[in-house]
Amino acid sequence: MDREQFFQRLNSEQNDLFPDGLSSQQISGLNVKLDVWAKWYAHHPISYLAAALGQIYHETGTLMVPVLEAFSPDRKTSVERLEKAFSEGRLSWVKKPYWNCDESGQHPVGCGDIQITHRRNYLSAQDRLKDKFGVTINLSENYDLALDPIISAHIAFSGMIDGWFRPCKLSDFDNKTGFDYRAARDIVNGDTGLIGDKIETYCQVFEDALRFSGAEKSIELNDETLNWPTS
Numbered sequence: 001m002d003r004e005q006f007f008q009r010l011n012s013e014q015n016d017l018f019p020d021g022l023s024s025q026q027i028s029g030l031n032v033k034l035d036v037w038a039k040w041y042a043h044h045p046i047s048y049l050a051a052a053l054g055q056i057y058h059e060t061g062t063l064m065v066p067v068l069e070a071f072s073p074d075r076k077t078s079v080e081r082l083e084k085a086f087s088e089g090r091l092s093w094v095k096k097p098y099w100n101c102d103e104s105g106q107h108p109v110g111c112g113d114i115q116i117t118h119r120r121n122y123l124s125a126q127d128r129l130k131d132k133f134g135v136t137i138n139l140s141e142n143y144d145l146a147l148d149p150i151i152s153a154h155i156a157f158s159g160m161i162d163g164w165f166r167p168c169k170l171s172d173f174d175n176k177t178g179f180d181y182r183a184a185r186d187i188v189n190g191d192t193g194l195i196g197d198k199i200e201t202y203c204q205v206f207e208d209a210l211r212f213s214g215a216e217k218s219i220e221l222n223d224e225t226l227n228w229p230t231s
Contacts, residue, residue, distance in 0.1 A: 001220060003034070006213035015205040017057065029064035029149065033113075035226045036153040038219040040133075044161065046216045047179040047207060048170045052160050054181060054203030055188050056113045058195070066152035069099075069110030069117070075143075078109040104140065111146045113156040114165065114188055122146065124164065125155050132158060135228050148229050160187050179203075 007030075011021050018026065033056070037049050060067050070085075072078035079099045085091050099109045102119045110117045116125060125146065126139040133154075139145050146152055155164075163169030165188055173184040181203035182196040192199075210216065 001034075001210075001215040001218060002213045003031070003222065006034075006209050006215065009209035009212045010205070015208075017062070017202060017205050026062070026064045029060075031222050032149040033064070033153045033156075034215075034219055035221050035223050036150060037157065038221050039226055040154070041157050041161070042219060044170075045174065045179075046210050047174065048161065049215070050203050050207035050210055051170055051173075051179060051181055051184050052157055053206040054199055055160065055185070056156055057202045057206070058199060059114050059188065066112045066147045066149060067115075068147070069115055072109075075107040075109055079107050082109065106143050108143060111143060112152040114159055116146060116155065116159075116165075125159070128158065128162070128164060129154060132162075133228075137228075145229075150226070150229060163187070166190070179207075 007022055007027060010018055022030075030053075033053065041049070056064060061071055068075065068078045070078050070081035072081055082091070082099045083097070086094060086097060098118050099107050102108055104119060106119075108117055108119045108122060116122060119140075122139045122143050126137055129135055129137050129151075137145055137151055146155060159165050160170050166186060168187050170184065170187065173180040173187075182200040183192060184203075185192040185196045185199045
């Protein structure tokens, strides 16, 4: 894979995902995701990577790096913003606030490339990462570990591949006629009817850039020292 070609393609006038050009933050975030994919997930179809990148593009508000819910600098601010939106009736789908301090003393607001909420989902991610990779990531005591770029990429990729978020996974949308990016929005959220078309466009742009740059043949590591965080 030629990463320079990949980024040039994303910057081209053929798409408007990055109308002002890729920022250094976006390039860094994408490089980490490509490296994580190259080291741990390269045996999966390139359409799966495109599907994940398209969803991450939406979930991170185009930033391509892990974020806290409401794009907040810290959990306290995230709680304040969510509480305000809830009290103003702008979170109609929320029946009971999930962001209040839980038994761990933490606020389980959304966090990551694909945002996980509620303590049970942080604990589930911790257990699943250990089962799949044999690593212990202590999310139960530190939810902010899900903001680590490598951990967050794993949660996004494994979560979509194995169906951690909702009762469906990437292979459910891989058809003989091609990958159904629109319907695959259901892996992350049940709002396909509202934004499925946008998600499909995002994913198609990433697939085009991946194929144009040769990612279908191979994706080499940009950072040979890449590994799980030690703490």
